[in-house]
Amino acid sequence: MRAIAAATVWADNTPGDYLPLFLLLGLAVLLGATQLIASHVLGKRGVPSPAKDSAYECGIEAETSAHTRFSVKFYLVAVLFILFDVEVVFFFPWAVFFGSGDPAGIFENRQALMQFAFAEMMVFLGILFLGWYWVVKKRALDWEEA
C-alpha cells in the first residue's frame, strides 16, 4: 500500500464526523446532572443544628476518623472485576465484523462466516470462563477466607 507522507497528517476532516461523540458526551453530562438535581430536589432537606450533628444520648462520641482503610479484599476484587470487564472489549470487533457481514469477502459464504464467528467466540468465552473458574476455585472471590 502507499506510504502516507507526513503532509496528509494534517488533512482536514469536518467536525460533523465527531457528532456522535459529542452526543455521547452530552448524554453523559446530562445523566449525571439529572441524578444530582433529582436527589437535590426530591431529597428531604433539614435545617442543620448542634443537636442534629451531635450523637444521640445513647451514642458515644466518635473517636477515630471516619476514613478507615479498606480491606485489601476490595482491591483484589476490583482488579479481578476490571480484568474480566475489559476482556469484553473484544466482543466489539467481533460483533462489528459479524454484523457487517464480511464486506471483505473473506469467507466463501455467510454459513462459513457464522460457523467461524461462533467457534471463535466459544473459544474466547471458554478461556474466559476457565479463568473465572480458576479464580473461584482459588477462593479469590469469597470474602471470609483472609
Next chain:
Amino acid sequence: MTVGHVVVLAGTLFTIGMLGVLSRRNILIVLLSLELMLNSAALAFCAFGDMAGNLDGQIMVFFVIVVAAAEVAIGLAIVIALFRLRVTVDTDRVDLLKQ
C-alpha cells in the same frame, strides 16, 4: 480539527504521563501515569487509523486497552503485596536492591 491536532494531543498526554512516572513518588500515581501513557498511544492509534482509512488502528486500541489493564492489574497486585510486607507506597523507600 485534524489528525495532526489529535496526534499532538496524544503526544502531550504521553509526555505528561512520562513526567508523572519519572517524578512522582506514590506508586499508585505512577501506575496512573503509565495508564495515561498507554492510553495516549491508543489515542494516537485512533487518529492514525482515521488517516490511514482502515480499521487496524481501532483494533490495536482494543489490544492496548486490554494490555494496559493487565499491566496495571499486576502492578496493583504487586503494590498490595509490597504494602502487606512493608507499609509504604513511597518509591523512595523501595530500595532494598540498591547495592
Next chain:
Amino acid sequence: MNELTYAIFLPLVGMLAVLLTNKEKPQQARVVGFLFTLVTFGLCTLVALQCFNAGDVDGYHYRVQAVWIDLGGSFQVHYSIGVDGLSGMLIFLTGLLGVCAALASWNIKQGTRGYWAMFLLLHTGVIGTFASLDLFLFYVFWEIVLLPMYFLIGVWGGPRRRYAAIKFFLYTLFGSVFLLAGILVTYFALTATGSGFAGNPFSIPEITAYARVTDNIMAPFGESAHTIATLVFWGLFVAFAIKVPVFPFHTWLPDAHVEAPTPISVILAGILLKLGAYGMLRIGFPFFPKILHEMAFYLGVLGMINIIYGALVAMAQTDFKRLVAYSSVSHMGFVILGFAAMTPESLNGAILMMFNHGTISGLLFLVVGVVYDRAHHRDLGRFGGLMWNMPIYAAISGVAIFASLGLPGLSGFIGEILTLLGSFKTTFYEHAGLITVVCTIGLVLTAAYYLRALQRVFLGETNPECESFPDVDTREIGSMVPLLVPTIVFGIYPAPLIDLIQGPVSSLVLMVKSLG
C-alpha cells in the same frame, strides 16, 4: 591419523585416564600420568627424528588435513598439522622436559589427580600449537595452553600463586586478542576482492608462500594497506612477545616462575617461552617480510634491552629462582636479537638458543627446586658451601650454571656466539654492529651474576643451616640427567640440531633474500 596426531591427543587420553584413577591412591595417578608422559616423549622423539629426512608435503612431515569447521564460503577451518625441523625440535624438547618435569612432580601431595590431569592437558596444548599449520587451529591450541597453566600455577603454586596465576592469564589473553584480530584481518585481506590469493586463507604454509611472491598480503586494503600490514605485524608481535617475553611485557614472568611449583617452572621456562618465539618464526615474520625488514632495527633494540635489562635485574636478585627467571628474560633477548638479524648464523644461533635455553633453564629450575625442597627458602644469602655436603648436586648445578653463562664446550655457548656473530655482520638493518656490541656486555653481566650466585651458594664454608641437607637422590638425578646430557652433548657437537633446523632456516633466509 599418524604419530603426530597421537602425540597431540595421547596426553588428552592420559588426562581422562588419570581422572579415572582412585582418588584415595595418588600413587596411581602419578604412575599413569608418568607413563603417558613417557609414551608421549617416545612419539615426540619419533616425530623429531623423521624431520631429519627431506619433507614430503611442502616441506612438512606427518601432514594431516581435514575440514574441521565449515562456515561456508572460503571460511573453512582445517585440522591441518605437520612438522618441519623447527617444530620437530621444539616438540622433542616438549617431550623431554615433560618427562623431567613429571619426575620432578612426584612430591606433589595435594590434589594429585587434578595436577596430573592438567599437566597432561598442557602437553596437548603445547604440542598442538607447535604442530598446527592452520591459523585457527593454532589459536585454539594456543588458548588451550592457558587453562592448565592457570590452574597449575594458581592451585599448586607458592604463597602469591593466585595473583601470579591471574596476572599470567590476563597478560597472555590480552596478547591472544591481538592474535585473533590479526588472524581475522589477514583472513579478510586474503579473501577480499583484488587479492591474488587463491588458497585457504587459514593455511600457514599457503599464506607464507603467497607472502613470498606478493608485495603485501594486505594489498586489497588499498592505500592504507601498508599501515594495516604494519599494525597487524606489531599486533602479532605483541601477542607473541608477551609469551617470550619481550621487555615491556615481561612483568608476568618473574611472578609466574617464582610462584609456580618447580616442574611447572621448568615447563614454563623451557617450553612456553618458546611458543612465543616459534609464533614469530612461523607466523609473524613470514607473513610480513617487508614489514619485518622495516622494523628489524626496533626488534634488535628490543632484543638488546631484554639482554641488558634482564641481566641487570638478575644481578639485583637475592631470590635464587627470581635470578633464574630474569636470566631467562636476558637469554630470550638473544633469540630476539638473532631473529632481527635474519642471517643464517644468527637464525641458527637463535633457534639453537631456543632449544638450549629450554634444556638449561629447565635444569636450573630443577636445581633451584632441589635446594628449595631442603631449605624451604631460596634466599641466596642463607646458603653457602653446599658443595661440601652435596657434591653431586654441586657438580650438576655447576654444569647448568656454566652452560647458562655460555662457557665454551657447553650448549649455551654455541647459540650465543652464533647469534652475536650473525647479528654483528648483518646488513638487514642499520647499526646492527653497535647494537651487537652493546649486547656483548650482557655476556659479562650474565657471567657476573651467575658466578656470584655460584659462589654464594656452593663455595665458602658450609652454612650451619645447610649442614643437614642430604645430597640429591636417584629420582632427582633421574630428572636432571635427561637435561644434562643434551647440555653437554650439543655443547660439544651441535651438528645434529643444526641440520635438523636447516630447512626452516634456509627458507627464512631465502625469504629475506627475495626482498633483495
Next chain:
Amino acid sequence: MTAWNVGLALPEWILAGAGLLAMWLDARTPPDKKDGIQNVAWAGVLLATLAAVFQGVRLWDPGDSVAAGGGKIYAFRGHYGLDAFAVFLKVLFGVSTLLVLSLARSWLKRVDRGHGEFVMLTLFATLGMFFVCSVEDFAGLFVALELVTVSFYCLTAFKRNDERAVEAGLKYVVLGALASSFLVLGIAFVYGGTGSLDFAALRSDDVAQDLAHGGAPLLHFGLLLVVIGLGFKIAAVPFHVWTPDVYEGAASPVTAFLSVGSKMAGITLLLKVVRACLGPGGDAGLAQATPWILLIACISAATLLYGNLGALWQGNIKRLLGYSSIGHAGYVLMGVFAFDQRGVAAILYYLTAYLFTVLGIFAVVVVVSRQTKSHSIADYAGLARRSPLLAFVLLCGLLSLAGVPPFGGFFGKFLVFQAVVGKGTPTAYGLALVGAAGVVISLYYYLVIVKRIYMEEGVSEEPIVPSRGMKAVLYTCLAGVFILGIWPSPFLELAQRAASALSSAS
C-alpha cells in the same frame, strides 16, 4: 497469504492447550499434589518443541513445495509466518523452557505455594515466545511480547513473601510498562507512516524509497520508539536500569528464564523489525541509513562497556550475571550492527551457546544457594572441594561466557566479531575494538570467581549434592557448551539456513 492454515500453529496450539490444562488441573488439585501439573507442562513443551522440529524438517527439505516458495508459509491470512528462522528460535525457546522447568522442579519443592501458577505462567510466557518467532505485523508483535512480559512480571514477584522479590517485581512492572508504552506509541507512529501494521508494509518499495530520500519522519520517529521499547527487553544501555535489581530479586530459576527467554524474545523481534526495514532486497532501506547504523553501534558499544565494567564490582553472583547479561546484549547488538546473513547467523549461534551456558550456571546457582542460603560470591570459595561437578560446570560456563576456546561461547563471539570486522568500515573496526576490550575486562571478573571456587578454602567443607534432575540439567548444559565449542559446523549450518530464511523473507 490469504489462507487460514490454522494447523500451522501446531506448536502454539499445544502450548496454549497445555497452559489451559495446567490451569484447569491447578484449580482442581489440592495444594499438595501439584507434581502432575509440572509433568503436564514438561510434556506440553516437549511436544511443542518436537512439533516445531518436524515443521523445520519439512521446511528444510529442498524438494518440498514450501522450500520452493521462498521457504516461508503463512497462516491466519498472513498474520502468522513460519520459516527456518522462526523454527530455529522456537526450538531454542522450547529447549530453554524445558531446562528451566527441570531446573525449577527441585526448587519448587522448597516453595510452599503457587506451584501451579509458576508452571502456568512459564507455559504462557513460552507461548508468547513461540508467537514472537512467527509474528508478521506490529499488532502481533505487541501482543506476543506483552504475553511474555506480563507473565514475567508475575514470575518475578513470584515469592510474594520475599520483600526483594516483590520489590524487583514492582521495578520490573513500572519500567516494563514504561517501555511498553514507548513501544506502543512507536507502533502508532509507524502505522501512521505506512498506513498498515504489517511488517511487509515497511518493506514495500515506496516506503523504502521514502526512507532512502530521508522522507517519512513519522516512520523514523516511530521506529526509534520501537527500538527503545525492544532495547528495554534485551537490557541494552541506556534501557538496562531494571536488569541488576530484577536479576537479584527474582528467584533463581526465574532469573535464568528471564536472562534467556525474555532476552531472546526481544532480540528475535528486533531482528524481524530491522529486517523489515531493510527493503525488499535486504540491502536497502532504513537500517542502511548511516544514523541508524551509528545509533546501533553506539548502543552496542555502550552496552558492552557498561555491562562488563559494572560487573567488576559485584559481590552477588546473580547481580554479576545481570551485568554480564547486559554485556552479552551488547555482543548480540554487534551482530545486529553487522546485519547481513553472517551477522544474523552469528547472533543465532551466539544465542544457542548462551542458552546452554547461562542455564548451566544458573543450575549451579540454584543448587549452591539451596545449601548455602546465599548468593554472595564469597560463599563460592572452595566449591571445587564441596562438589567437583558444580565447580566444573561453573568453570566451563564462565569461560564460555568469557569466550575462551574450546567452549561454545567462543564461537559465538568469534562469529560476531567476524561479521562485524567483515563490514570493513571504520565504525566496524572501532566497535570490534570495544568488543575486544569488553572480552578482556569480562575475563577478569569471571576469573575472580574461578579463583574463589578452585583456589580458596571455603568456610565449610560439607559436600553439595545436586538432585538427579539437577544433574541431568547440569550434564545437558555441559554437553551443549562443549559440543558447540568443539563441533560447531552442523549447528552453524542450521543457523545459517535460518539466517538466510530471514534475509530472503519478503
